[in-house]
Amino acid sequence: MSYSDKVLDHYNNPRNVGSFAKDDPSVGTGVVGAPECGDVMKLQLRISDDGVIEDAKFKTFGCGSAIASSSYVTELVKGKKIDEAMAIKNTVIVKELNLPPVKIHCSVLAEDAIKAAITDWKKRKGDTREAAAAEPAKAHKG
Amino acid sequence: MVECPSCGRRQEPRLICETCATPLGVELDCFAALGLPKKLAIEPGAIERVYHELSRRIHPDRYAQAPVRVRDASLRSTALLTRSYRTLRDPLDRGKYWLELRGEKLSDDNKQVPPEIAETVFEVQEHLADLREAIRADPARARALGDELETRRAALQTMMNDYQIALGGNFVLWDLGRSNAKDLAAELKLILSNIAYLRTLMRDVDLGLGSLKAA
Numbered sequence: 001m002s003y004s005d006k007v008l009d010h011y012n013n014p015r016n017v018g019s020f021a022k023d024d025p026s027v028g029t030g031v032v033g034a035p036e037c038g039d040v041m042k043l044q045l046r047i048s049d050d051g052v053i054e055d056a057k058f059k060t061f062g063c064g065s066a067i068a069s070s071s072y073v074t075e076l077v078k079g080k081k082i083d084e085a086m087a088i089k090n091t092v093i094v095k096e097l098n099l100p101p102v103k104i105h106c107s108v109l110a111e112d113a114i115k116a117a118i119t120d121w122k123k124r125k126g127d128t129r130e131a132a133a134a135e136p137a138k139a140h141k142g
Numbered sequence: 143m144v145e146c147p148s149c150g151r152r153q154e155p156r157l158i159c160e161t162c163a164t165p166l167g168v169e170l171d172c173f174a175a176l177g178l179p180k181k182l183a184i185e186p187g188a189i190e191r192v193y194h195e196l197s198r199r200i201h202p203d204r205y206a207q208a209p210v211r212v213r214d215a216s217l218r219s220t221a222l223l224t225r226s227y228r229t230l231r232d233p234l235d236r237g238k239y240w241l242e243l244r245g246e247k248l249s250d251d252n253k254q255v256p257p258e259i260a261e262t263v264f265e266v267q268e269h270l271a272d273l274r275e276a277i278r279a280d281p282a283r284a285r286a287l288g289d290e291l292e293t294r295r296a297a298l299q300t301m302m303n304d305y306q307i308a309l310g311g312n313f314v315l316w317d318l319g320r321s322n323a324k325d326l327a328a329e330l331k332l333i334l335s336n337i338a339y340l341r342t343l344m345r346d347v348d349l350g351l352g353s354l355k356a357a
Binding site: 031032033034035036037038039040042059061062105109112116 | 247248249252253254255259260263264267331334335338339340341342343346
């Protein structure tokens with residue numbers, strides 16, 4: 001199997017490798033894995049209060065296609081609203097990177113990573129609100 | 143029922159004819175192909191023994207002068223036997239195959255990396271990235287990082303041994319047949335995934351240690 005030029009480009013010059021501080025409330029982190037091949041992908045999105053993805057970083061340990069898929073996804077989601085990003089299908093990644101059938105699961109992994117990161121961000125937002133709402137109640141008790 | 147291509151005897155599907163020992167050339171599950179009971183816990187060495195014995199008996203060279211349909215059957219049975227041997231000899235592949243027989247895939251509903259595994263993967267991969275950088279820029283630091291990595295590798299190997307033991311325990315529970323199959327399948331998926339993540343990580347560690355030695 002040979003990789004397409006676009007996969008090689010993302011693999012050799014991956015965009016947006018790295019991570020944001022995990023405890024930053026505006027950052028959602030998605031860690032997903034492909035148990036069939038042991039690949040692990042971490043995608044982090046910095047999302048504004050009105051739900052726009054401002055920045056993205058990834059760390060992926062696995063094959064070239066998994067790295068290329070996550071690298072491409074960080075470019076793709078920037079500037080998108082979270083519901084637009086949630087609607088991104090793996091087929092877009094397959095098409096852009098020209099992935100062969102045996103590597104389609106890498107694009108599925110990248111799609112899952114977006115969803116996991118946004119879900120994490122929503123959960124943390126919710127938790128922060130709940131925590132804020134819970135505090136006065138606590139004060140009453142005391 | 144299938145018919146022997148050599149003596150014509152009709153029988154249940156199996157690898158070789160019960161009457162004349164000619165390969166029947168029919169599809170079988172991997173356990174049946176090797177004549178093993180459908181049990182997950184297999185004594186080490188048993189698969190090799192059975193495989194070598196059977197492959198000698200059905201080898202295409204033995205049927206070079208036989209009629210075409212017998213030769214074809216020998217080729218098909220030999221391919222099946224080899225595929226079955228390769229699938230069952232490694233406990234990880236054997237467990238995956240067991241899930242397949244149940245109509246499940248390891249990746250079904252299984253994208254979450256267990257947090258302790260994810261943490262280990264990221265920590266060790268950071269270490270590897272530092273090592274790669276140091277190999278280029280700072281040989282003394284690279285050696286120190288390499289020594290630490292050897293220690294880490296030993297810890298990973300211990301984790302791997304624990305998972306292999308857990309896998310063996312899960313296999314025994316399947317074979318006893320007294321536990322809830324759904325629970326056992328969920329546990330099996332978790333153990334197999336952990337082994338797969340750890341195996342990939344250890345492969346990367348070995349590549350890193352290899353490039354340090356080469357430098």
